[in-house]
Amino acid sequence: MPAPATPAILQVTGLTIRRGHTTILDHVDWRVGRGEHWVILGANGSGKTSLLRALTGYLAPTTGDIRLLGAHFGESDWRELREHIGVVTSSFASLIPVCEIALDTVISGKFAQLDLWARVTAADRAAGRRWLRLVRAAPLARREWQHLSQGERQRVLIARALMARPKLLILDEPCAGLDPVAREDMLHLLDTLARRRGAPALVLVTHHVEEITPGFTHALLLRGGRVLAAGARAKVLTSRQLSAAFAEKIRLQRTGCGLRLRLRRRR
Numbered sequence: 001m002p003a004p005a006t007p008a009i010l011q012v013t014g015l016t017i018r019r020g021h022t023t024i025l026d027h028v029d030w031r032v033g034r035g036e037h038w039v040i041l042g043a044n045g046s047g048k049t050s051l052l053r054a055l056t057g058y059l060a061p062t063t064g065d066i067r068l069l070g071a072h073f074g075e076s077d078w079r080e081l082r083e084h085i086g087v088v089t090s091s092f093a094s095l096i097p098v099c100e101i102a103l104d105t106v107i108s109g110k111f112a113q114l115d116l117w118a119r120v121t122a123a124d125r126a127a128g129r130r131w132l133r134l135v136r137a138a139p140l141a142r143r144e145w146q147h148l149s150q151g152e153r154q155r156v157l158i159a160r161a162l163m164a165r166p167k168l169l170i171l172d173e174p175c176a177g178l179d180p181v182a183r184e185d186m187l188h189l190l191d192t193l194a195r196r197r198g199a200p201a202l203v204l205v206t207h208h209v210e211e212i213t214p215g216f217t218h219a220l221l222l223r224g225g226r227v228l229a230a231g232a233r234a235k236v237l238t239s240r241q242l243s244a245a246f247a248e249k250i251r252l253q254r255t256g257c258g259l260r261l262r263l264r265r266r267r
Helices: 048-055 078-084 090-095 102-111 122-134 150-163 180-195 239-246
Strands: 008-019 022-033 038-041 063-068 085-089 168-172 201-205 218-223 226-232 250-255 258-263
Touching: 008 048, 022 048, 022 201, 022 218, 022 226, 048 063, 048 168, 048 201, 078 085, 085 090, 085 150, 090 150, 102 122, 102 150, 122 150, 150 168, 150 180, 180 201, 218 239, 226 239, 239 250
Parallel strands: 038 201, 038 218, 085 168, 168 201
Antiparallel strands: 008 022, 008 063, 218 226, 250 258
16 A cells, blocks of 8 residues: 555544444544645534544544544643644634734634733734734734624634644634625635645635635545545545535536536426
8 A cells, every 4th residue: 555645634543423322423534634625524413513523622532543743632632732723613702702802812822722811922912913914804903802793703713723833724614604705705815825835734614615715625525424535626526425415416516716516406
């Protein structure tokens, strides 16, 4: 068997999570190499959120193995490891103080904190401003969280995730709740990040193939807690496999603007 082309940032082997009589994830195998950018697709209840929670140490496996950035789940301190993993999720919104300014929210990412309390240096503030400029949110630096729009909050959260210079950046439905213009701006930002030299490996969780920009190189399809397909996006994202993932007859269209799905209506 040929050796993997790139070193693994993430290696999931036989990951199974059961709670009571319910199997949430069932023998999931998945590998993310350096330079790869993945999208995770699947219907509601397919296991996407549970997989993310397992990767970040918030949902313990029943059996199986997770190796992340060279650390082994159960043998390493996952709290320290989180400082090297960027996470962008709307679930953070309710945990950020309404009066915290955007710059402090960004800086909190260095310490894997929500509600910044760590001692902050001038270098931290300078770095926070640089990341805000990168995500085109520099004017928001002094604005309080409660006065940010949904799109602005997502940009601030991305800057926060990048503050720690992570090797892996997880984006959990970053376009949810955005208006069409903000959504297009966000997709452009994600594609820019994916193409940026030295970028972390990106993992995008979405329900919509329209949000898969050209910078994403690989895809993981989940169904019922199991891996349906995983690999290079051109081989995984097909009409047949997407139909199986969503239990519906689907036609995948490739256009100049990206990807689109069409349901094949039964007559």
